Amino acid sequence: MRQRNKPWADDFLQENTHLVIPNPSEHKNKWQEVFGNNNPIHVEIGTGKGQFIVGMAKQYPNINFIGIELAKSIIVTAAQKVQESGQQNIRLIQENAENLNEIFETNEVSTIYLNFSDPWPKNRHEKRRLTSRAFLERYENVLDPDGELIFKTDNRGLFEYSLVSFSEYEMLLQEINLDLHKIQDPENVMTEYEEKFSAKGQPIYRCKAVFRGE
Template sequence: MRQRNKPWADDFLQENKHIVLQNPNQYHNNWKDFFGNNNPIHVEIGTGKGQFITGMAKQFPNINFIGIELAKSIVVAAAQKVMEAGQDNVVLLNENAADLLEIFAKNELDTIYLNFSDPWPKNRHEKRRLTYRTFLEQYEKVLHPKGEIVFKTDNRGLFEYSLVSFSQYGMKLEEVLLDLHAHEDPTNIMTEYEEKFSAKGQQIYRCKTTFK
């Protein structure tokens, strides 16, 4: 879905550089210094309007969260949620996930969240899927050896594709849930999409995977 342009978005981002960081590559290998502590660093790729990452920041104050969102109009909405939450353990980046290695150093992250990523259903767009092997190569480099990827989607085709992609890459599937909400995980924070889809009775799939 094409996002409505917000003419004032640039001004908003300039005024809120403490929330949506400018030139994040300057913190490459220095994110713990940026946050001022040695807490684990968790990154959400495709943070949307920020409901998940602000909820996680509240629930886990001893973890540092970084949300990455490419669409400027959407990152503005996420920034407003972060401001309302008043949490000092979460920041946002208006960046492309393809540039992950320019932003984070080797073994710098503990967890990566992929929530309701674009399924890119056409075969010719396979390389754009965030669980395609070229993205997995990046995740493996920036994640700590014991770090994990947590993947949620309502799209069964993308879920099945991702399980195969993880396995073919040699990753270990730590958890595979075909109906997350039936599992009733009390720590699960829903995204905006998750609330919408689950309200319609759609199953939500989740898996957790690590690099062997």
């Protein structure tokens, strides 16, 4: 979907480098220094307009959250939401997730969230899916040995593909939920898309998985 241009976006990003971190690779293996504490690092890939990451940061003040979003017009909206929240345990990165291993050191991240990722339904676009093998290799590298991957989507096809991808990678599936909102998980923080789809009665799928390691 084409994003609306925001002519003020560049100025906003230049004025808020404490929030949307420029040159993130410079902080590889030093992200806890950015936050000024030793709290665990949780990363959301495709942070969208920021509702999820702000909600999580409020719910878990002793965790450092980093949101990755490529589109400038979207990340500035997320940054505004973070700014308004006053949460000090959030940073944002405007970057392509393909560069994850250039941004984070091995074992530097405790949890990765994938929320309502683009399904890229055509076979020729499989490598772009955030649950493809190439991305799983990146996640395994940056997650600590006990690190968790948490994936939510409304797209049944992507969910089924992802379960196969996780299994073929020999990940351990800790949860497979075909209708998340039926269990009324009090710890679940909804994204903007999740609110929209669940209001229409669409099931929300969630999977939690870990890498088996050596």
